Amino acid sequence: MAKERSIPAPMSSPETEPFWAAARQGKFLIKTCTSCGKAHWYPRACCPHCMSETTEWVESPGRGTIYSVSVMKRAPEVYAIAYVTLEEGPTMMTNIVECDFDKVAIGDKVQLTWRPTQDDGPPYPVFKPA
């Protein structure tokens, strides 16, 4: 495999600290709303769909489908940026790793995995072919 791009550490906020703490334990959390029942991404204190404050963290198995993807050729290390639609509904921006950059395509089934980040930051959620 070619050398992978190094991922900068995310700047967490009080709203998202539980996500990154769980990520350090290998758990992928998403937020759902107990009022409207919908999941959302990225995690927020208030539901972006119905504005209620009754959101809760749930662990996701991290299964999804590529909604769109672009392979960045003009970079020191080639990488793929993508949107992945989770089984729970929301679509999230991410990277696709451990894939054939000439073949990765919209509609591919993918599975969550993690990548370390710079400066001892928390692991970052990315996806690989399922």
Place this chain on the structure above:
Amino acid sequence: MAHAAEAIAAGKCSVALITLAGRPRSEGHSGATPRIRGADAPDTQWEFPLGVATVNAYAMVAARHMHQFGTTSEQLAWVKVAASHHAQYNEHAMLRDVVTVEQVVGSPLIATPLHRLDCCVVSDGGGALVVVSPEIARSLKRPLVKVMGAGESMKGQMGGNVDLTYSAGVRSGPAAFAEAGVKPSDIKYASIYDSFTITVVVQLEDLGFCEKGQGGRFVADGNLISGVGRLPFNTDGGGLCNNHPANRGGITKVIEAVRQLRGEAHPKVQVPNCDIALAHGTGGLLGSRHGGATLIMERE
């Protein structure tokens, strides 16, 4: 422009000056380099670490458009080809060579599916607009251009309801047309923000110049070339060939539309009887979060 016109109409001022200038080329900016877009924006921790550059965010829009509507690289290339036909007459344009569809799709891939020639230039530059009250306008010795209607909107990732097939123009466009009391078929010339070829295709659909998904077919075969097609666009060469002086190309779009309405565009690209023109801009990334503004103007 809309804010200036509103301020004048409200009597808060009678002359408004709007300026934009940037030195992104001197400062070494590149659309291929990831950068933080608002360190305190809640989105940043979910975007920046992933390597969101400008080009790959727009490339995801292009990839989805191709997948969902069958749009081709050749169709996207026609946007650049049209811009280059116009830029050959602009002595200030960075890129004045007329290019072919084959040259665009044969240029190196930057972020799939976008090629180097699908991308705008990065230039230094600037522009200014003066908006005045009707009383002052009548005292001037210049052809007058009037604001007919304007709209502005924004779009984000919407809590995960991501749909890359449309831009903020779906709201700013209809608002501008409603205020102006005209329809897309009345527009004789359009300045459309063109950071990338796909940017033009999506925005033309959103503004109602063609059905959603038909933008690739609409721009093909020279339909955007002045004197050839149905909708002459960016007759200065646009961002694809002329200049792109900062993060938002809006002011250059309004300036060329005003030139067209005044009959002061280059004779080779001047639209005959250009009485109504539109300018539309996007700021931010079509692939994640952005604002859109539409302006419709008429010759008085």
